[in-house]
Every structure is written in C-alpha cells, then in structure tokens.
Amino acid sequence: MAGSRPPARRAPTMRDVSRLAGVSPMTVSRTLADPGLVSEEARRRVLAAVDQLGYVPDRGAGSLSSRRTGFVALIVPSLINPNFADTAAGLTAAMRPRGYQPLIGVTGYSVSEEEVVLRAMLSRRPDAIVVSGMHRSPAARDLLARAGVPVVEIWDRPEAPIDRAVGFSNYAVGRLAAETLVAKTRVARTDIARSNVARTGAARRTEGAVRIAGLGPARTGETRDFRGEERLRGFRDGLAAAGLADAPILHHGSVAGAFTQGAEAMAALLARGGAEAVFLVSDIPAFGALMECRRRGIRVPEDVQILGFGDFEIGRQCVPRLSTIAVDAAEIGRRTGALVLDLLDGVAADPAVIDLGFSLLLRETTVAESGG
C-alpha cells in the first residue's frame, strides 16, 4: 500500500562495508576520505562493497571524531527577500563542491529571534558562521565572538568586525542616493524650464524649495531592518549636506509585505504634498511605489523620480525600468564562500573587511542627463 515504509532496518555502517570488502574499517574510511592512501586493489573492493550495500557514510559520527562538521551556518533576516536568497544560493554554490552544507537560519528581522537561531546553529557546531549585518544583541555578539570558528558578517561594512566582513557601506549607499536625487532634480527643473511646458505641476516644480523624500523602515520595534535604516540615515545626512535638512523622511512598518508598504508609503507621501524625487531603501517597496503612481496617473519620472536599491530582477523587468543602486547579492555569497574556504584552509590573506561596493544604475525612473 502507498504510504507505508519498510521497517527501518538499520542502515549499513562502515563495519558492514569492511567485512564485505575483507578489509579493516580504517581502510574503508581512508578509501572514502582520501582514496590515494589505499592500494588500487583495496579501493576497488571497498567501492564495490559500498555500492552493493548502498552505504552512505554517517557524517554526524565522523564529525564527532574529526571535530569538523562540514556545516556552515548562514543567518539571514528572510529568505523571501530575493537579495538574501541570492546570497544564500551563491554561498551554497561556492561551498558545496567542497562538501560543506549550509545551515540556514531565518530571523524574520527579529533581534531576539537572531539569538535563538544562533543558539540552535551553535548546537550543530558549524565550522564557520555567516551572519547578515553588524547590528545585534550584545548576547548574540558575545556568542559569535566566543564561537571559536570563523565569523563573517555580510551585507554591511562594520567599523569593528567581530572577525571578518564581506559587504559594502549601507550608509554610503544612502549618501549616493541623496547626491543623485539632488542632481537629478536640478536636471528635471532645467528640462522643464527649457521646454516651457505650461502644465501646472511642472511649472510649479521649477521654482520653490526642492522636494526630495526618503521612504524606509521604522527604527523601533521588535523587527528591525538595520541595513535599510543605515541607508536611510545616509540619505538623510546626504540631503542635509545639500542644505535639505527638512526633507520628509517617511517610515513604514514591518519589513514583511514590502511591496504593499512601498505603495502605502508613497500614498502617504502624496497625501503630504508629494515630492519631485523619492528614494526607497529597497527595490521591492520602490516597485510598489511605482505601481501606486501608475494607479494614480502620476507619471514617472516626469512627475516623480524614483530611486531604489538592490537591483532586483523585478526592477530590471518592469516598465519603466527602475533606477537603482546595485549590489551583487550572489557575489556576496560567492565571495563569502571563498573567504570561508580560505579561512578553513588556513590561507587567510584577505583583509578583515572586504568592501564589494555598489554602483548606480540610472534607468527609466529618473530623468536622463540634460541634453546639450
């Protein structure tokens, strides 16, 4: 009958293989771990026995003895966020050929949950730990510092890393966003003045205070998007440096359902009088904001310019294509994987902090450079 399992007869062990092959268990172990150590003849017999029995080694048992588990803990806020999914995929791809298995822990952006997840990971004795961001509870930081294995903080650029870091400065992303929108607003006004369009909205925009807004996560509550907050902080500072200290910065709620949050934040901004240009801390809410504009017949970029962050696939595909500040999420994963492998091999030549940087991708939700 479907649904029944064979009575769980014990899986064959190395001892079973060794008996069948007529060698000692040690020879079986060596054959599987480093075939070069055993004779051609022994290897042949062992592999035949492995095949015949369908033997799959128990790495848990091996780990206990060798004190290497082959696990790499990866703790991220969410797997739904394509950025972290990409990073997880990149890390996995880099490490699986060497037999490492990622242990993925998801915190749901919760500070307290990170600690719980971290404890669960540590009980599996990972050979290395990869965590996102640089902000965490003191207890969590302490657990990491005492873990006795390589620790890599990713997706940020800590001043004082616990051990290593692979990422970029979220604060600098925000600064660049501010500078970009300040410049683009100037371009837009020039274009409008030059083309002498008599539309009310456009006409109004060529005079008066520059209106640039930022939309990002709230800085309170149990769930926190610290990296988004950093970008928003950099953005605010960047605007202040350009003399726009009173620019509206609107905060939306929890990071879950980010599409909707972007739409709602944009609606709130419009209710407050709108803006000429808006920075959103992620492409996901930026897409939501873009769609909100479309629903209301607000033209992008003519009426409102939109700048996102992350270079998500969705921003490349939508119409108009989203201008964004790009980071290579998969590369963060791959680079972290390579670094971890080096550290585990004792070949740690890299600097403590690897800054992968970011790049500005001006597409269709910001205005083009003023021609001539």
Place this chain on the structure above:
Amino acid sequence: MAGSRPPARRAPTMRDVSRLAGVSPMTVSRTLADPGLVSEEARRRVLAAVDQLGYVPDRGAGSLSSRRTGFVALIVPSLINPNFADTAAGLTAAMRPRGYQPLIGVTGYSVSEEEVVLRAMLSRRPDAIVVSGMHRSPAARDLLARAGVPVVEIWDRPEAPIDRAVGFSNYAVGRLAAETLVAKTRVARTDIARSNVARTGAARRTEGAVRIAGLGPARTGETRDFRGEERLRGFRDGLAAAGLADAPILHHGSVAGAFTQGAEAMAALLARGGAEAVFLVSDIPAFGALMECRRRGIRVPEDVQILGFGDFEIGRQCVPRLSTIAVDAAEIGRRTGALVLDLLDGVAADPAVIDLGFSLLLRETTVAESGG
C-alpha cells in the same frame, strides 16, 4: 586587532557542567532534555552551571546516541523562486518550535543534481525528507524509498507516492487554465461585438478561429521544471477538449531568469501572430510577458488576456493586477511540517496524499464577466 579569533579553546562539555554543578553528566542531560525528571535543587544547580560556562549542547553527539538528528531535509529546485522560499519558510516555522532544523538542498531544477544533493542529505541522517515534485531519477526514488524515514513529496499530486504527499494536481491547474481562457475569450468577443468598436484588431478578433496560446518550459534538457510541464500538459489537453488542439504552445528555455523568458516567449508569440489569450505556467514569466506587452503598447486585457500561476506577490502589486491560479505556498510548508511532526510522533492519521487544491483569482489581466 580586528579579524583575530581567540585561540579555539575547547567548548565546555556536559562533563564540565556536571562537575561544576556537582552532579553526574546524566543529570545534566536529563535537566536539559526533560527537566521534570530531576529535582528542583539539581535543576537549579545545573542551569546555573550551564549559564556560567555558556554551555551549548552538541546535538551531533546526542544524535549519534539517540539516533535522532532533529534534521528535516528539504530539497527544492530553487530558493530564488518565491514559491519555494515561502514553502521553506512555512516548513521552518512549523518545525522549529519542536527543535527541528531544516537542511535545505537546492537542485537548480537538475535531475542529476537532485541525486547528488539527496546523497549529501542522507549522510546527515535526517529524521524526515521533504522533496518537491514527483518526477525524479530511478536512483533518487530508490534512495528515498530505502531511507527508512518519512518521505513527503510536495507541490504535486502523485498517483503512487513513495510515502506521503502534500500538494495539488498541476495537471488540473492546466485544465482549469484552459477552460478559463476559453470562456474568457468568448466573453471578450461578445463585449467587442456589442460595443461595436471599429478598431481593426478588435474587429478581427470577433471572427475566425479562437487563438489561445500557452507558454511554458521545454520538456528536454538537464534542467527540468516538471511541475510547469504538467501544468502545460493539462492546458494543452484542456484546449484539445474544447476543440482547440492546434493552439500554439511555445516552450522557453531554462527556468533561470524566468522574467526574461516570459518576455521573450511573449515576443516570439507576437512574432507568430499573437493570441487573444495566453496562459503562462508561472506568475514570474507572466509578469515578464505583461511588461513586454506594455513596452509594445499592446493593451492587457483588451488586446491580449494573460493568466498566470502561483499568486506571487508581484502579481498582486503590478498594474494591471495579474489574473492567476493561486496555491498557498506557505500553507504547503506548514501543512507538511505538521504532517512530518505527526509521523515522527507516530500519529499518522492523515491520508497518504493531501490535496490542498488551488483557486482561480480573476483580477485585471483577464476581462470581467460580460455585464447583463
């Protein structure tokens, strides 16, 4: 200096805790596993020692002895696909409160890779295995059947499950898609005839053969999206049942970069004369197709109706909102988690195959029911 780790002094063991607390290791073990078994006094002393030493039990060692690892293997084609990410999140949420750790394996839709990943998982001796879909290599199926632990196939509705299954019939989804588009095409023609619009394209559509198309994955190659293929098969059969056996079914390539694939497939379809209505096997390429239409000034749903699958967040947010056939990906994960817990507790009351069904969500990329 940043980047240096403390010399990896051995982590404290249960023995260290027992010495500090003045009890035997067994009492420590019991305190942690089932506190009700030890006296108030002993429990207090043990917990204090645990706290003082920062002891984290080694579950690998425990597993070896108890023959329960607390791992649940989850093998999916991709984590980038939000559907599987949602399912993974749902499964994780359901199982973590009971101390189970998901071991996520990603196959990249590759048949041969699934076998490799499965072997890697088996070497960790998971207490249960969850795999997506029902199509796999004979060797992989054999490994699963002999694993000696509960096996749950998800995201499909196998006739002969290896053990258990939680999902829905992808074939039936395709049939429903066909029926839906046949009906919707009739509605659209009626509307157009009634409103007497003189537009060339519209006029042409009220006569001649119904043109309904399907866009989905190729059925060859090393990477296969079997579930998408099933939906497309059901769609083709559904059209044939409606007398449209010669409807164009276009296949796109690898499942990676599905946004672009949808756009390209739509472009190819338009090059072949277009269609009145199109079914795409996932919302991701459906969104790509929708944007391709927008780039070309083709109106949706007036000129082309689009129906997707999956009810992804993106389809809820985009303009126009995507009509789709919805499945609850997170619920598949949660339900699977609950089933696995029951099986591990020996409370297996559920039927071998749990069909969660699906539902039709008619939003804005298909025409509304004809008024009156």
Place this chain on the structure above:
DNA sequence: AGGAAGCATGGTACCGATACCAAAGCAAGC
C-alpha cells in the same frame, strides 16, 4: 648487508552525548 625511509594496513582509544539498567532514599501499606 644493514639500516633508514616509505607505503599500506590494522588496532585502539576516543569524540560528547543518550539508552538502559541498577541502586539509593523515602513514603506508604500490611
């Protein structure tokens, strides 16, 4: 020829927890 060095193999002692059984301590029942 004698000894050093290297290769292939095996034996033994763990790794750090839990299962299982034994036993001590104590209260209740006759």
Place this chain on the structure above:
DNA sequence: GCTTGCTTTGGTATCGGTACCATGCTTCCT
C-alpha cells in the same frame, strides 16, 4: 518491621566514525 513502589540519581556501554600510533613489508641508499 518489612515489603512494595515511586522518585531521583549514577554507572556503563554504545552510537559510527576518525586520529593516532604501531606494524609488516618493500625499496633504496651507503
């Protein structure tokens, strides 16, 4: 008072591998 049974605790073996050391044999060198 002694047995019975429950609660609480501890000792010992073991889970399935690998580290480490020892051994037998061959090869090569002086």
